[in-house]
Amino acid sequence: MEYLEKLHDAVLNGDPTKAISITEQALAEKIDPHILINDHMIPAMDEVGARFERFEYFIPQLLMSAKAMKGAMGLIRPLLVGDGVENEAICAVTGTVKGDVHDIGKNLLGALLEGGGFRLVDLGTNVSPEKFIDAVKENDAKLVCMSALLTTTMPGMKTTIDAFKDAGMRDDVIILVGGAPVTQHFSDEIGADGYRDNASAGVVLAKKLLNQNN
Amino acid sequence: MKNKSRITLLPLNQSFEVEEGSQLHDVLFTYGVEFPCGGHARCRGCRIRINEGTLPITAPQKQILSDKEIEEGWRLACQGEVQADLVIELDQWKSDILSDDSSFQFIPMDGLGIAIDLGTTTLAAQLIDRTTGEVLAIETAINPQARFGGDIMTRIDAATRLKRQNEMQRMIRVQLYGMITELFESSKRSKSDLKRIIIVGNAVMHNIFCGLDVTPMGFHPFEPISNNLEIFSPKDLEWDLDGNVSIEFLPGVGSFIGSDILVGAWVQSMSESDEVRVLVDLGTNGEIMVGNREKILTASTAAGPAFEGAGISMGMRAATGAISTVTLKNGEIVPKILGAKSPRGICGSGLVDAVSAYLDMGLIKADGRFLDGESIMVMDPVMITQKDIRELQLAKGAIATGIRLLLHELGSSEDDVEEVYLSGAFGNYISKRSSRRIGLLNFPQKRITTAGNTALLGAKKALFNEQKINHFYSLRKITEHLDLSMHPDFTEVFAELVNFPQK
Numbered sequence: 001m002e003y004l005e006k007l008h009d010a011v012l013n014g015d016p017t018k019a020i021s022i023t024e025q026a027l028a029e030k031i032d033p034h035i036l037i038n039d040h041m042i043p044a045m046d047e048v049g050a051r052f053e054r055f056e057y058f059i060p061q062l063l064m065s066a067k068a069m070k071g072a073m074g075l076i077r078p079l080l081v082g083d084g085v086e087n088e089a090i091c092a093v094t095g096t097v098k099g100d101v102h103d104i105g106k107n108l109l110g111a112l113l114e115g116g117g118f119r120l121v122d123l124g125t126n127v128s129p130e131k132f133i134d135a136v137k138e139n140d141a142k143l144v145c146m147s148a149l150l151t152t153t154m155p156g157m158k159t160t161i162d163a164f165k166d167a168g169m170r171d172d173v174i175i176l177v178g179g180a181p182v183t184q185h186f187s188d189e190i191g192a193d194g195y196r197d198n199a200s201a202g203v204v205l206a207k208k209l210l211n212q213n214n
Numbered sequence: 215m216k217n218k219s220r221i222t223l224l225p226l227n228q229s230f231e232v233e234e235g236s237q238l239h240d241v242l243f244t245y246g247v248e249f250p251c252g253g254h255a256r257c258r259g260c261r262i263r264i265n266e267g268t269l270p271i272t273a274p275q276k277q278i279l280s281d282k283e284i285e286e287g288w289r290l291a292c293q294g295e296v297q298a299d300l301v302i303e304l305d306q307w308k309s310d311i312l313s314d315d316s317s318f319q320f321i322p323m324d325g326l327g328i329a330i331d332l333g334t335t336t337l338a339a340q341l342i343d344r345t346t347g348e349v350l351a352i353e354t355a356i357n358p359q360a361r362f363g364g365d366i367m368t369r370i371d372a373a374t375r376l377k378r379q380n381e382m383q384r385m386i387r388v389q390l391y392g393m394i395t396e397l398f399e400s401s402k403r404s405k406s407d408l409k410r411i412i413i414v415g416n417a418v419m420h421n422i423f424c425g426l427d428v429t430p431m432g433f434h435p436f437e438p439i440s441n442n443l444e445i446f447s448p449k450d451l452e453w454d455l456d457g458n459v460s461i462e463f464l465p466g467v468g469s470f471i472g473s474d475i476l477v478g479a480w481v482q483s484m485s486e487s488d489e490v491r492v493l494v495d496l497g498t499n500g501e502i503m504v505g506n507r508e509k510i511l512t513a514s515t516a517a518g519p520a521f522e523g524a525g526i527s528m529g530m531r532a533a534t535g536a537i538s539t540v541t542l543k544n545g546e547i548v549p550k551i552l553g554a555k556s557p558r559g560i561c562g563s564g565l566v567d568a569v570s571a572y573l574d575m576g577l578i579k580a581d582g583r584f585l586d587g588e589s590i591m592v593m594d595p596v597m598i599t600q601k602d603i604r605e606l607q608l609a610k611g612a613i614a615t616g617i618r619l620l621l622h623e624l625g626s627s628e629d630d631v632e633e634v635y636l637s638g639a640f641g642n643y644i645s646k647r648s649s650r651r652i653g654l655l656n657f658p659q660k661r662i663t664t665a666g667n668t669a670l671l672g673a674k675k676a677l678f679n680e681q682k683i684n685h686f687y688s689l690r691k692i693t694e695h696l697d698l699s700m701h702p703d704f705t706e707v708f709a710e711l712v713n714f715p716q717k
Contacts (some may be wrong), residue, residue, distance in 0.1 A: 055600040058582055058607065060709040099433030101699050103706070127435055151252075151363070151371040152432030181367075183256055184277045 004031070005017055005142055007072070011044035015066025016071040018199060023072040032078045037117070041069050045115025047202030052108075059108065062199075066111030073114075090210060091141040095123035096134060097156030102149035109199040116203045118143070129156075129163035136164075136173055142213075143206055146192075148179045157182075158190040167189075174209045178202055222266075222301045229281060238262075238269070238294035243361045247304060247690065248335070252363030252372055253292035257328055259364065260291040266301035269294045284381065300464070312337050312639045313352050314670040320678040325409035327677030331414035331474060331670040333357060334366055336639070338617055338670050341397040344409070351401040353393040358385040359422070366418040366470060366499065370432045373422065382422050391453045394450040401613070402558065411461040412673045416499070416715035417441045420463055431470070434676060441466040464676060468695030470514045475501045477672020482602065482635050483512060483636060485689035489632035490624065492617060494655070496666070497523055497638040500613050503693070504620045504631075510693040511620045520609035521562040521640045526602045528595075530559030532643060537596055540567035542574055549593045557596045560686055563643040568592050569606060570648035573714055580714045582607050604648050610654040611712035617656075618711060619701050628656050653715045 003022060010018035026036055048065045051057035057065075092113045096103050114120045121139050123131055132144060144164075148154045157177050164170045177192045178199075187195035193209055196202040201212050218673055222229040223243065232241050239253045241259075250259030255274035259662050263590055264287040272293045291302075323344040331338045334357060341351040350505035359382045373379035390413075413423070417438045421428045426443045431438050444463045448455035464473035475495050485507055493503045503512045520526060528534050535558035539550045549564070552558045560568065568590075572578040577585050582603050584590065591597045621627055634657050636642075636649070646662045649655045655662055676683055690694045698704060 055604050056583060058604055059712055063705070063709050101434045101697070103699075104705060107705065150432070151365075151367045152374070155375065181251070181256055183274075185255065185274045195609070 004036070007036060007042045008040045011041050011065055011068045011072070012047055014061055014068055016064070016068040018184065019068035019072045020075065023067055023075050027075060029078070033079050036072070041072060042117055045069060045112065048115065049112050049203060052197055053200040059104070062111065066115065067150065068117050069111075078092075089117055089119040091121060091139045092118040092143040092145060092206070093121045093123060093132060093135045093141045094145045095135075095141065096125040096147045096148070096149070097153055097160060098126055098128045098211060099127040099156055100148050100150055100153035102179075103147070105149070105199065106147040109178065109202050111148070112199050112203045113145075113206070116207065118206075129160040129207070132160050133163060133167055133169065136169065142210060143175060144173050144175045145202065145206070146175065146177050148177075148182065151181050153180070154181055157192065161191050165212035172214065174206065176206060176209075177204060182187065219296050219297065220299045221306055223232075223643045224350070229398070231297055233612075234297055236296045238296055239292045239361075240297065241293050242304075247291060248356065248360055248364060249292050250364030251292075252368040252541050253361070254368075254478060255290055255293050258290070258328045262289055262291045262301040263287045264300060264420050266305055266599075267298045269300065270297070287455070302347045309585055310335075312642055312667045313340070313354060313685065314667040314674070315349065316666055316671055318347070318675055320675070322343075322346070323409075324677055324700060326403060326407045327409060327674075328397065328411045329670055329673035329677055330390060330393075330411065330413040331667060331673060332371070332386070332390070332413055332419045333474070333498070333669075334419060335360060335364065335497070338391045338667065339390070339397060340670065340674060341401055341403065342674055343620060344677060346556045348704075350403060351397040353400075354661060355389060355393060357673065358389045366416065367432070367514060369418055370428050374429045374432055374479045379422060379428060383425055386419075386423055386628070387451050387453075390569075391451070394453070394455075406456055407461050408455060410677055411459065413461070413462070413463045414473040414477050414669050414673045416474055416501075416675075417466050417470045420444070420466060424463055438469075439684055441468075441472065450687065462676075463674070465690065467512060467690060467693050470499065471501065471693075471695050471699065472510050472670035474672075475503060476693065477676065477686065478635075478637055478665070478668035479503045479510065479693070481668050481672045481675060482633075485685065485692060487632070490621070490626050490630050492657075493633050493665070493668070494617070494623075494634065494636050495638040496613070496641040496644070498637065500609075501615070502616045502620060504615065504617065504624060505692070507530070508692065509624060509687065511621060511624055511696055512693055513616050513620055513698045515612040515616045515698065520565075520605045524604045526560065526565060527599050527601070528559045528597065529565065530561055532563065534562040536561040537558060537564040537568070538594060538643070540564055540571050540592065542571040545594065547571055551593075557593050559594050560592060560598070561643075562593075562640050563648075564647065565598070565602070566644055566648045566652055568598060568652070569603065569714075570645075570651035570693065573600075573651060578714070579605065580716050606652070607712045611708055614653055614656060614711040615708045616698055616702065618707055619698055619703065620696065621702075623696060632663065636662060637665040637668040639667075651715070653711065653713070654709075658717070684711050 054111045094110050174193045178192050184195050217234045218231045252258040276291050328341045329340050337355045339353045424437050443465045446461040456583050490506050495501045500515045535554045536552045537549045537557045537560040538552050541548045543628035589597045589599045
């Protein structure tokens, strides 16, 4: 199965066409889709994240790698429905808080979460606390990642965390915060579970905290 | 009586006494130190190094400063309380403020006028003889509201959440009146000859000065309550001037787009041109206008910090010791340092030049990666890191994307553009060649013009006759603001334009 190594490379190098054609070939040869995901694509996305953190990769490279993985997953996902794996994946909810519409950083995080094996529910931008809560309920999510890019909209993160407390759901989820004006100090102050200054480190932290919880 | 401590500021070597227990933030602000995040320990903008004495470290600083920095004596000035004599090295200088000395056409009128550019960071005022058009005196200052934060969002946050809007309004009105008084003192002219004052500024500056609640501008869709022409009498502002003097704050359009950029487009006659023109104002925020006599589109982008040296590992203001330009001669890098022999940092124009030169040499690739290694030494000890390149890519990518999308919405493209005007504090110092080379402005160099402080020039022009000001209002009428972050192609275009052009 030497050509499967090329799936890893296609994701790492951000080549959607190649990623899709290799996946097609592998599925035609009845190779277990889980092998494609766990042994090839997830390690590739981990490497993408590590390179991004070292500033070797940048936004265009990350977006292309995510696109490659998404293309391959588009072929694989229908085969996974019903085998329970799709439901086993931990659900992560992402969104930019109310009043804010900036989303590039949040989208990068979303791409890396999916690449890291999470089931992603992205609520987009301008998301109210109620929408976060409803999404967690509906999807049985274990992780909430909030973004704010403006000093004026950051308090929306606290409002959302408080809403989770009021709903009696605060202990059910790990809540991470991010965005240019956010700091670890702010994260502690508002009672979030963590903060990282880049998408890749955010995914590593999410996995660590979720493991501790289990 | 409280004990006093002596503080010495390097490299200015200013020395003064303060009461023990004073907040360093308050003390240093009066000496021109800026606090970009408003003194909340959210950025590194007010970094100081303790050369003598001690300043206890506080918890929030540990999040911002590395262990090594703390050990070396670096602190955040916004977090300290004076408890002993201190010798402090400042990591920033008071910036040079851009005034305007360009000539312009006018029909002579009676009396004196004052033009004021009310910027987020800086203030510039000129006293004009309306019979000759001569500039009689110039005053510049740092906006006193800057102690509440460097950018407009932290300013809005201070106004609303911290309830400081009234205080900020009082501050700016007092400061401007002080500058007006200085203009008359230095020019030896009589206040009784003053007829008119024109003020321009972005929507946040307008609303705070005029006393309009800025709360709605903190949240999407970021629209002010109003950004119309506001006319005051001296009595309204508690300014001791002749009762007939008219003080006018010119109107803007949507969102943050204010009269400062609008008058800039007016002085470049954008609404009288058949061909498409582009105006880019690079200051604390980046603002863009594109269009011609039929339609003008405008947007603001978050682009300033990297161009001002913020977020760059060895970035600094264009002050003594900064590498300000870099040229390539016979394959060798030739840096120029402001007022010193050896460099201590690099300012925005130097960074753009350096990256441009390394692109030409092939040491930086089009995707922004170094050909080899993690950093490049420009001139010992000033180096550029991979992260610095990424910061610059984000800033220039935001502006280039703004221009591309506005042109696209206009049904036009870069090829159709007749002339590109680069204005504002940073726009004035950046090399045209380098701004093209790094893909900040994707236009042939010969079509790029450095336009200076067009806001102040526009305010000055508005002091003159009533007829020409009609052109300003008709320009405003055909100008429309677009929210680029909501544009469906934003991410895709941005991902293309954060890269550097191949050549």
